[in-house]
Amino acid sequence: MLSRLFSEVLPDVQRLAADWVEDNEVEDDKAKEDDHEPCHLEEDELDEPQEGSSRAESEMAGDDDEDEEAEEEECGDENSEDKPKKRGPKKRKMTAARVERSKMRRVKANARERMRMHDLNSALDNLRKVVPCYSKTQKLSKIETLRLAKNYILALGEILRNGKRPDVVTYVQMLCKGLSQPTTNLVAGCLQLNTRNFLTEQCSDGARFHMPSSPFSVHPYSYRCSRLSSPHYQPGTGALNLRSHSYGSGYEAVYPPGGTSPDYSSPDYEGQHSPPVCLNGGLSGRQQESSETDRNYHYSVHYSGLTTSRPSHSIPFGPSGTRSGGAHSENIPPFHDVHLHHDRAPPYEDLNAFFHN
DNA sequence: TAGGCCATCTGGTCCT
């Protein structure tokens, strides 16, 4: 079979090679420039009839007389007689009218492409709004948005399969798989903040650690795992000190100033800046100076389908009541403006029930 | 200044 193939093809190859050698001898200096010319010629000859035929058809259909003249002009152009004539459609000279039409087409195509990309971007914006950690002011990049959305879907699917809520660490790990360091820090920080607020609200007494009703199965050692450990872990509060916490690469969570919560006003939080939490490899990122905490980056976790029927679970910045009580920093919009999506489809309720008791 | 991210332009390809 193979030998038969060779026997059939070999003569042609040899003939082509011989022709090529002849050509090269004639145009020796030109051959030095493009060694692969024979191959390209072959490919061109193979490809052009297919693509060129439609082009020729369309041009024949749409063009006027001046183009026919141009075509005739082109027949006698620089094509030297020593070169084998190319088969297939001839390249037609671009007259001024054709150039103009081509430009117009290009302009229109550019406008369409722009519109298309804008549509794509607005779709991405919509996606940003339904994944955890949405911010109007500091958007996730496109690629990170897609990665986070994928992880979010996988995580929710996992929860559905298992029929139980994960602990916060597992959940964060699921969400952050494959994300960049800044995004990982951001998501982790958001989730921990949410949990911590929940803890703070639910247990104002000393028994903060045992939270059977918490949205995650949080226990006092959850934050002490090797990947989430932080020197700023607050043993007394069961939470990381995340106030004015930056998450590297410009990502930063800004929390309301002290006073909205007993924990925030505690001296323990004054002047302490936590390093970003790193799930992928310990602590990383950079410490932000306090001046940088003035930037308007507002992050929080939102769970699609949160409803006001469970007010105690919608506590992004602190205990319920403080949110509507004007206790925000003035830079922080009302939570529901940024994070909540009450118009989400009801089925999400069930999913979120895992996280919201 | 390098690197990341982004918007835009552009040519190619496929489809109607």
Place this chain on the structure above:
DNA sequence: AGGACCAGATGGCCTA
């Protein structure tokens, strides 16, 4: 012909 889609190139902006 023309539109949609795609990928490469390019330049601007921002941040570390």
